[in-house]
Amino acid sequence: MPSDDPRLLRLHSGDNILIVARSLPAGAVLSVGGAQVRHAEPLPLGFKIAARDIKAGEKIVKYTTSVGSATRDIALGEVVHLHNMKSDYIPTWTREQGSGHEH
Amino acid sequence: MSTNSTSPLIRSDAFLRPDGRKGIRNIVVVAYLVECGHHVAREIAWRFREQEVHLIGFSGCYPNAYAYRMMKTLCTHPNVGGSLFISLGCESFDRRNLVKEVRESGRPAEVLVIQQEGGTQKTIAAGVEKVKALRALADQCPRAPMHIHELIVGTVCGGSDATSGIAANPGIGHAFDLMVSDGAACIFEETGELIGCEAVLEARAATPELAKILHESVDKAAKYYGIMGHGSFAPGNAEGGLTTIEEKSLGAYAKSGTGPIHGYLKPADVPPTGGLYLLDVVPDGEVRFGFPNINDTQEIGELIACGSHAILFASGRGSVVGSAISPVIKVTGNPETYARMEGDMDVNAGRLLEGTATLPDIGREIRDLTMAVAAGKRSKSEELLHQEFVMVYKSFEPIGPGCLPVVR
Numbered sequence: 451m452p453s454d455d456p457r458l459l460r461l462h463s464g465d466n467i468l469i470v471a472r473s474l475p476a477g478a479v480l481s482v483g484g485a486q487v488r489h490a491e492p493l494p495l496g497f498k499i500a501a502r503d504i505k506a507g508e509k510i511v512k513y514t515t516s517v518g519s520a521t522r523d524i525a526l527g528e529v530v531h532l533h534n535m536k537s538d539y540i541p542t543w544t545r546e547q548g549s550g551h552e553h
Numbered sequence: 554m555s556t557n558s559t560s561p562l563i564r565s566d567a568f569l570r571p572d573g574r575k576g577i578r579n580i581v582v583v584a585y586l587v588e589c590g591h592h593v594a595r596e597i598a599w600r601f602r603e604q605e606v607h608l609i610g611f612s613g614c615y616p617n618a619y620a621y622r623m624m625k626t627l628c629t630h631p632n633v634g635g636s637l638f639i640s641l642g643c644e645s646f647d648r649r650n651l652v653k654e655v656r657e658s659g660r661p662a663e664v665l666v667i668q669q670e671g672g673t674q675k676t677i678a679a680g681v682e683k684v685k686a687l688r689a690l691a692d693q694c695p696r697a698p699m700h701i702h703e704l705i706v707g708t709v710c711g712g713s714d715a716t717s718g719i720a721a722n723p724g725i726g727h728a729f730d731l732m733v734s735d736g737a738a739c740i741f742e743e744t745g746e747l748i749g750c751e752a753v754l755e756a757r758a759a760t761p762e763l764a765k766i767l768h769e770s771v772d773k774a775a776k777y778y779g780i781m782g783h784g785s786f787a788p789g790n791a792e793g794g795l796t797t798i799e800e801k802s803l804g805a806y807a808k809s810g811t812g813p814i815h816g817y818l819k820p821a822d823v824p825p826t827g828g829l830y831l832l833d834v835v836p837d838g839e840v841r842f843g844f845p846n847i848n849d850t851q852e853i854g855e856l857i858a859c860g861s862h863a864i865l866f867a868s869g870r871g872s873v874v875g876s877a878i879s880p881v882i883k884v885t886g887n888p889e890t891y892a893r894m895e896g897d898m899d900v901n902a903g904r905l906l907e908g909t910a911t912l913p914d915i916g917r918e919i920r921d922l923t924m925a926v927a928a929g930k931r932s933k934s935e936e937l938l939h940q941e942f943v944m945v946y947k948s949f950e951p952i953g954p955g956c957l958p959v960v961r
Contacts, residue, residue, distance in 0.1 A: 459719070459906070461719070469715060469719065469794075470794070471906050472888075472906070472907075473889065494792075494793070494794060495714075495715070495716065495794070495887060495888075495889060495906075496714050496715025496716050496719075496793055496794030496795075496869070496887070497715065497794040498715075498794065498796070510796075510800075512800060512803060513718075513803055515749070515750075515799075515803050516749070516799065517749070517796065517797055517799045517800035517803060518796060518797040518799060518800065530796070531791070531794070531796050532791055532796055535796055535797070536797065537796075537797035537798050537799060538749075538797075538799065539748050539749060539775060539797070539798055539799055540748070540775070540778055540779060540786075540798050542786055542791060542796065542797055542798070
């Protein structure tokens with residue numbers, strides 16, 4: 451399945467996210483949906499990138515299946531992860547919570 | 554297992570056990586029956602660590618029917634040719650019946666009670682002699698041809714990252730499809746990592762009764778983990794790009810391949826015939842003893858108790874574990890992990906992400922390596938003498954009607 455950028459993997463045409471197919475250093479510019487999006491932070495292999503604008507509350511769709519919901523509006527090209535989506539089943543636990551250091 | 558001898562030959566010299574089952578390894582097990590016997594058992598087994606003598610055990614002093622059944626099933630596993638049990642003497646484990654039942658399977662079994670032997674040194678000395686004798690007996694095991702319909706393969710994933718669900722797990726799923734169509738029994742598990750996949754699982758069930766059982770097993774896992782307050786999701790999963798339990802599930806689910814699901818097992822239930830099985834490791838009843846899977850090794854032990862001759866382990870982040878009793882074959886979907894940890898990884902499914910292999914290529918490679926390991930080739934974790942083992946307290950109801958396929 452082609453995506454706009456060879457460094458991004460589109461798993462299925464109906465998905466609203468793309469997968470980073472190789473780790474990218476800080477400052478990488480990705481072309482997503484016709485736009486050029488610069489990422490200040492490094493992008494590790496396997497991270498998710500919004501394939502289009504996603505509204506708060508919308509399902510995040512990977513491989514045709516919902517993997518959770520957006521907790522705020524997510525712009526095209528943005529990283530989709532703990533900071534802007536959540537599980538619809540069981541909240542995700544982070545080490546910082548375990549040590550009492552909320553982030 | 555069925556008597557179909559027309560399925561592909563794996564090897565002509567499998568270990569033929571007195572109960573008719575066939576093994577791909579000939580392990581002598583040293584098993585402690587309470588933590589108090591752990592050191593003595595380890596000292597005995599350590600002396601034979603390169604002679605297929607593996608250490609297993611159960612730490613608890615309180616009785617537990619699950620632990621008894623696990624221990625009995627592991628010590629009568631087709632890969633096991635003899636067992637030495639190390640008891641302190643005052644623990645609850647029913648060592649007399651255990652030895653009796655293992656001997657009834659036609660395998661040699663011995664027990665040493667530390668309090669009766671006269672302490673640590675005497676028990677170690679006696680144990681070393683017992684293991685020498687057990688090793689010699691096991692080495693006399695008759696050999697016989699083994700076909701793929703007599704093979705059971707389990708799969709687990711651990712240290713998952715986003716590549717697990719894209720490359721390693723679908724690769725294993727493809728290998729499962731190939732092996733099931735050749736007649737093998739293949740077992741996937743982790744109902745806690747199938748949360749969100751209930752509907753697709755149900756649709757693949759071979760019968761309507763089984764569909765309902767599969768759905769209920771995932772509901773049970775969601776409820777159980779909900780009470781525990783954690784999903785089966787470690788911080789490393791998020792660092793690897795997975796955000797939620799359902800995203801991890803989606804990847805874990807891919808290990809099951811695409812074929813129909815023929816049966817549903819609980820730990821220590823052995824598939825009666827070839828096909829694809831779901832193993833439910835989440836305890837029944839109210840939440841009592843803690844997490845259903847404290848770590849990957851515990852799940853591997855349960856897959857082996859279900860008769861798995863070999864385990865396919867998908868690890869994106871890079872787990873190094875092997876196992877007592879059955880070889881573990883490690884598959885990583887992450888090309889960076891493979892490059893960094895090649896000494897531990899058997900298959901680089903990350904070639905899929907690099908565009909140098911297709912999913913069917915990876916699936917065939919995993920299937921071919923599984924056959925080679927079944928024929929005697931050592932996996933990397935075996936070469937490195939990994940022999941991890943963990944058993945905890947659990948409770949299960951026996952499986953009910955509709956769980957297993959009808960054997961014709």
